[in-house]
Each structure stands twice: as C-alpha cells, then as structure tokens.
Amino acid sequence: MEKQKGSASISTLSIVQMNDVSASYDSKDYVLKNIRLSIPRGANYAIVGQSGSGKSTLLKLINGMMHPSNGKVLVDYKVPNTSDRKFKPFMHKIGYIPQNLGLIKNSTVLENILIGALPRVNGFNSFFKNFPDSEIKNAKKILKQVGLQGKAERKVYMLSGGEKRRVAIARALVQKPEIILADEIVSELDHMTAREIMDVLAEAQSTMNLTAIMVHHDLQLALEYADRVAVIKEGEKILEIGVEADRIVDFQTGNYTQKEILEMFNTESKE
Amino acid sequence: MSANVDADPRDFVEGLPNIGIMLQDITEVDSSLFVTAFWSMLETIEMAFIGTVVGVAIALPLSLLAARNLNHKFVYVPVRALLAAIRTFPSILWAILFVIIVGLGPFAGVLAITMYTVGFIAKLQYEAIEAIDADPMDAVGAIGVSKLQLIRFVVLPESASHLLSQILYIFDYNIRQTSILGLVGAGGIGFYIINYIKFFEYGKAAVFMLVVLVTVLIIDWVSVRIRDKYIIKSQRGMQVKS
Numbered sequence: 425m426e427k428q429k430g431s432a433s434i435s436t437l438s439i440v441q442m443n444d445v446s447a448s449y450d451s452k453d454y455v456l457k458n459i460r461l462s463i464p465r466g467a468n469y470a471i472v473g474q475s476g477s478g479k480s481t482l483l484k485l486i487n488g489m490m491h492p493s494n495g496k497v498l499v500d501y502k503v504p505n506t507s508d509r510k511f512k513p514f515m516h517k518i519g520y521i522p523q524n525l526g527l528i529k530n531s532t533v534l535e536n537i538l539i540g541a542l543p544r545v546n547g548f549n550s551f552f553k554n555f556p557d558s559e560i561k562n563a564k565k566i567l568k569q570v571g572l573q574g575k576a577e578r579k580v581y582m583l584s585g586g587e588k589r590r591v592a593i594a595r596a597l598v599q600k601p602e603i604i605l606a607d608e609i610v611s612e613l614d615h616m617t618a619r620e621i622m623d624v625l626a627e628a629q630s631t632m633n634l635t636a637i638m639v640h641h642d643l644q645l646a647l648e649y650a651d652r653v654a655v656i657k658e659g660e661k662i663l664e665i666g667v668e669a670d671r672i673v674d675f676q677t678g679n680y681t682q683k684e685i686l687e688m689f690n691t692e693s694k695e
Numbered sequence: 696m697s698a699n700v701d702a703d704p705r706d707f708v709e710g711l712p713n714i715g716i717m718l719q720d721i722t723e724v725d726s727s728l729f730v731t732a733f734w735s736m737l738e739t740i741e742m743a744f745i746g747t748v749v750g751v752a753i754a755l756p757l758s759l760l761a762a763r764n765l766n767h768k769f770v771y772v773p774v775r776a777l778l779a780a781i782r783t784f785p786s787i788l789w790a791i792l793f794v795i796i797v798g799l800g801p802f803a804g805v806l807a808i809t810m811y812t813v814g815f816i817a818k819l820q821y822e823a824i825e826a827i828d829a830d831p832m833d834a835v836g837a838i839g840v841s842k843l844q845l846i847r848f849v850v851l852p853e854s855a856s857h858l859l860s861q862i863l864y865i866f867d868y869n870i871r872q873t874s875i876l877g878l879v880g881a882g883g884i885g886f887y888i889i890n891y892i893k894f895f896e897y898g899k900a901a902v903f904m905l906v907v908l909v910t911v912l913i914i915d916w917v918s919v920r921i922r923d924k925y926i927i928k929s930q931r932g933m934q935v936k937s
Contacts, residue, residue, distance in 0.1 A: 487837050506837060515839025526834025530852045539848050542840040551847050592834075599838060 439465040439603060439635050440486055445495035447481050454493070455481045457659045463637060463652075468629055470646035471639045473656035479639040480523065482656070483605045486637065487518045500602070516543040519596025523607040525588055527580045533591050534576040537563050540598030563598050570594045570624050586617040590624060597628055604629065606638040610645070622649050647672065720898025721905070728899060732884070732906040738801060739883040740910070742876075743869040746805045750812025751862055757813065758820035759846060764832065765824065775821075781814035786872045790881040801882025808869050808876075816861055823857035824850055859925055863918040870914055874907045 440463040447456040455478040463469045473479045484490040485497050488504030488511055497504060499518070505511050519540070527536050541559045542550055549555070555563075567573055570590040575583070580591060589609055596604055606625065610618035626649055629636040640646045646653045647667050655663040665674050760766060761774040784792075789807035797803050831849050840848070877885025884903055891900035 489833065489837055506839075512839050515837060518837070520834060520837045522830050522834050524828075524830040526828075526830040526832075528831055528835075528849060528852050530855060531848070535848070535852075539835055539840070540838060542844045542848065543838060547841055547843050550844050553847075 437465055438462040439500055440637070441496075441498040442485070443496045445485065445492045445497055447478070447485060447490060447492050451493065455659050456485075456492075456656075458495070459656075459661050461654060461661070463635065465635055466633060467635055467652060468626065468650045469635070469637045470650035470653045471637065471656060472641065472643050472646045472653055473639075474641060477656045478659040479641075479656055480607050483520070483607055483637065483639060486603070487520045487605055488515070489520075516540075516599045517602045519599045519601035519604045521592045521596055521604070521606040521609055523609075523611075525592040527588060527591055527595075529581040530579060532577050532579055533567070533572060533583070533594075534560075534563060536580055536591050537567065537594040537598050540595045543599075559598075563594075566594045566597045569597070569628065571620075585613060586621060589613070589621050593621070593624060593628070597632065601634060603635045603637065606636070608639055608641065611641060618645065625649075717897045717901050720896075721901050722898075724898045724902050728902050729906070732887070732903045735884040735887055735903070736906050736910050739873045739885075739907075740870060742801050742804045742883055743808060743866065743873040746808025746873070747812055747862065747866045747869050749805075750809040750865075751816055751858075753809070754813045754816035754820060755858075757817040758824060759850070761817060761821040762824040762850075764827070764829075765842070765846070765850070778814055778817050778821075781810060782818065784810070786811040787876065787879060790876045790879050794880050799880040799882075804873060804876040804881035804883055807881060808873055811872065812865055812869065816858075816865055819861045820854065820858060823854045823861075827853045856925070860922060863921060867911070867914050867918055871907075871911055 440461065442459050442461040445456060445459045445461075446454050448454045459482065471479050471482055481490060485492055486499055486504060488499075488506040488508070491505060500514065502511060502514055504514075504518075506515065528539075535553070538553075538555055538559065541555065541563065545555055545559065564573075564576065567576055570593050572587065572590050572594065575587065580588060583591065592609070593606075596606075604625070609625070610621050613621065622645065625636060625638070628634065638646075638650070643653065643655070647665075650666070652664060652666045654661050655665065663674060665672055667673070757774060757778060761771050761778060763771055765771075766774075786807050789810045790803055793803035793806040797806065827850065831853060832845070835845055835849050873883045873885075874888075875885045877883045877887065878889045880886065884907060888900050888903045891897070891903070
C-alpha cells in the first residue's frame with residue numbers, strides 16, 4: 425500500500441512545546457521524565473513506545489487533562505488545563521481520541537459526532553438536540569469524508585471496530601480542530617483495517633491542515649505515516665526520528681544509523 | 696426455639712386449615728364484589744403510577760447532584776445526606792405522616808409512594824451514574840462542553856437503560872406497597888382488605904387479595920416483556936467487542 429504522508433504545510437513554529445516535563449500520578453513514580461518536545465504546526469507526529477512507557481500521559485498533558493509535576497507544557501502558547509476557564513475556549517480546537525474511543529454506545533452515529541459541535545451550540549438548543557442546519561450539514565459531510573455515509577442513524581454498539589474508530593475520528597473533525605490527538609487508535613485492528621483508518625486520518629490531516637499527534641506501539645506503522653517519530657522508553661524520550669528520502673534519520677543526536685535504530689527497537693520489542 | 700418472638704411451628708401447622716376456610720368463604724362471596732375489587736385495584740395502580748412518575752421526576756435531578764463524578768463535595772455530600780434521610784422511612788411510615796398532614800385518602804398514599812420512590816431511585820441512579828465508563832466522560836469533557844451538555848449527551852444516554860430497568864422495578868414494587876397503604880388509611884385496595892379482616896369477613900378479604908395477586912403477576916409479565924425489548928437488547932449490543 426502506498427503510504428499517505430501528511431502533506432499539510434509544516435511551519436517552523438511549534439504548536440506544542442514541552443520543556444523538561446515530568447509527570448506522575450502519585451507524586452512518587454514518574455511516568456514521564458524530562459521530556460523535551462517541539463512539535464511543528466501542521467506536522468504529522470507520532471509517539472511510539474511500549475505499554476506503560478507514558479505515551480498516553482503525554483497526550484493528556486497536551487490536552488490539559490493532566491498537569492506536569494515539573495517543567496512546562498505550552499499548546500499554541502497557552503498552558504493546557506481543562507479545569508481552567510481561560511483554556512476552555514481553546515479546548516474544542518483539540519480533538520482527542522482516547523484509546524477506548526469514548527463513544528456513547530447507545531446513541532446514533534450522528535448524535536455522537538455532533539457532540540464535536542456542542543461548544544458552538546447554545547445550551548438550550550443543545551439540550552433538546554436542536555442543532556443548526558449548518559452543523560448537521562457539516563457533520564454529514566464529515567461522515568462522508570470518513571467513509572460512514574448511510575450510517576448516520578445507526579447505533580454505535582452495532583458498528584464494527586473499524587467503523588467505531590471512524591466515528592471517533594469524525595467527532596474530532598466536527599470540532600474543527602487545530603490539533604488531533606489519537607491514542608493507539610489502530611492497535612487492536614487487523615493490518616488492512618488499521619491502514620484504512622490511518623489513511624482516513626492522514627487525508628484529513630493534510631486537507632484540513634491539522635497537526636496530528638498520534639500514539640502507536642508499532643514503529644513501522646508510525647514511520648510509514650508520520651513526519652517525525654518520538655520513541656519513548658520508560659518515560660524518557662530516547663530518540664526522535666523520521667524518514668527522509670527513504671532513510672531513517674535521527675533528528676535528536678544524529679548519532680545513530682538506520683540499522684542501529686531498527687536494531688534498538690527490535691531488541692526493545694523483545695524485552 | 697425463640698421464646699421472645701413466640702415462634703412455634705406447631706401453631707403454624709395447626710392453623711394451616713384456616714386457609715381452607717378462607718378459600719371456602721370466597722365461593723360464598725357475591726360476584727359483584729369482584730367489580731368493587733377491580734375498581735379499587737385500579738385506584739391503587741393509579742396511585743402507584745402517579746407516585747412513581749412524580750418520584751422519578753424528583754429523583755433524577757437529585758441523582759445528578761448526588762453523583763461524585765459530576766459535582767463538588769459541597770454539593771453531593773448534603774444531597775446524599777438528604778436522600779439517606781428520606782430512605783430511613785419505609786413507605787408505610789411516610790403514609791402515616793402524610794395522613795396526619797393531608798388527611799385520610801389516596802393523596803396521602805401518593806405522597807408516601809413519591810417519597811419512597813425518590814429515596815430509592817435517586818440512590819440507584821447516582822450509583823449508575825458513578826459507574827458510567829470514564830472514557831466517554833473524559834473524551835467529551837475534553838472538548839470543552841458545558842456540564843449540562845455533558846449530562847444530556849453522555850450521562851443520560853449512558854445510564855438510560857439502568858434507569859428504565861429501575862423504573863420498571865420500582866413501579867412493580869410500588870403497586871405492592873400501595874396495596875397495603877390502605878391499612879393506615881392512605882387509600883387504595885388495602886383499605887378494603889383491612890376492613891373486611893376487622894369484621895372477620897375473610898372471604899371478601901381473600902377476593903381483594905386475589906385481585907392484588909393477579910394484578911402483580913400481570914404487571915410482572917408486562918415489565919419482563921418491556922425489559923426484554925428495550926434493555927436486554929441494548930446491553931447485548933454493548934457487549935459486542937470491537
């Protein structure tokens with residue numbers, strides 16, 4: 425399959441900045457240690473690591489669901505914090521797809537994706553599920569874009585795993601986001617379906633000019649789609665690599681060759 | 696053998712033939728009494744229905760305020776305390792209280808059923824809300840929606856099947872409860888039963904009890920059907936793994 429790298433214009437200005445960020449859940453064991461990241465606006469960025477390496481925490485630091493114990497996170501020059509009123513207007517610009525997708529199983533596909541439009545609809549109308557025509561039209565357009573046309577009225581629990589992921593992507597896109605965060609969105613899917621989903625995301629990322637930050641545990645897949653891949657091991661960023669002219673390049677130190685990088689990752693996977 | 700409660704199996708065995716007398720009495724009852732029993736049962740169902748509907752309507756907002764995953768401690772602690780206080784009274788004590796306040800009759804019964812329903816449904820519902828999967832709450836919360844929108848689009852749909860199941864159960868239960876509220880003068884079929892028993896007209900009392908039995912069986916059958924249609928299906932759907 426031909427790889428669909430995001431072709432959104434990458435800016436030299438970064439949209440996400442992390443300076444020596446550490447994070448912990450119980451103030452004892454750090455799940456992330458001294459992370460330095462600079463994610464350019466419009467990039468297709470991947471974070472790869474094994475279970476428990478702190479990848480999901482990294483995404484929660486970006487959308488403000490978690491706060492760093494040390495260091496500073498900046499998203500579009502703001503400190504992300506979901507309980508901060510000042511950050512609230514920016515929250516809908518971050519489309520977050522958690523690992524278990526967070527869909528409402530007993531609601532229809534359309535109801536689920538219209539949730540992405542809620543910050544633009546006033547409380548009274550939304551309580552009666554009374555969405556403006558323009559929002560419904562936009563939602564249906566996005567349904568078509570992710571390949572779910574004709575399934576708007578289907579209940580989510582009736583969908584397949586791949587279709588559920590498309591709903592989650594559509595909900596994030598309806599937000600009209602600037603950043604998409606996806607946590608292991610394809611890890612439980614078969615090879616074919618995983619690539620279909622990645623293609624949908626890559627296309628949206630390039631046509632809608634988004635910054636995509638995706639967590640994977642498959643380095644191969646990450647390298648195939650992302651401009652840049654940060655490899656996290658036991659809470660620390662050990663590598664930042666990308667593919668340039670079909671060669672893997674180590675952006676962080678420039679010390680490793682392609683062969684060494686692949687070897688490193690392979691031994692890691694076997695651990 | 697407990698001397699305190701005077702429980703003696705011999706009394707039970709010796710008294711058993713009395714049921715026979717009661718059943719024999721039924722055959723001697725005038726058939727028009729069944730019509731009276733039917734109408735008083737209908738009044739009972741009506742009382743249970745109104746009490747359930749009003750009780751659920753009050754319980755639902757209270758359960759939203761009592762859920763720990765939706766509110767600050769300063770909100771849910773007092774609301775939970777209030778609900779706990781409401782639950783300490785069984786419906787018959789509420790009925791006595793309301794008979795004193797509003798006088799004899801079905802209205803006192805409706806109020807008693809309402810109070811019981813509020814205490815019961817609000818507790819089960821806030822527990823159901825707290826058991827909602829954290830993922831949809833997090834994912835939708837991270838979009839920056841208002842709390843009301845979160846309730847409307849996540850909490851209500853995710854807890855709806857629990858609520859329906861609980862409403863069916865409490866309605867069924869309320870019909871049985873309402874049947875005895877007449878004992879304290881709070882209306883319904885129990886009023887007839889207690890009066891016939893007082894005047895040793897066991898046959899007539901048995902007719903009314905029979906009507907209660909048949910009604911509860913019918914309601915039970917209907918609620919099983921509704922449960923099958925709306926609840927089991929969606930829960931089965933939830934189990935479909937990706």
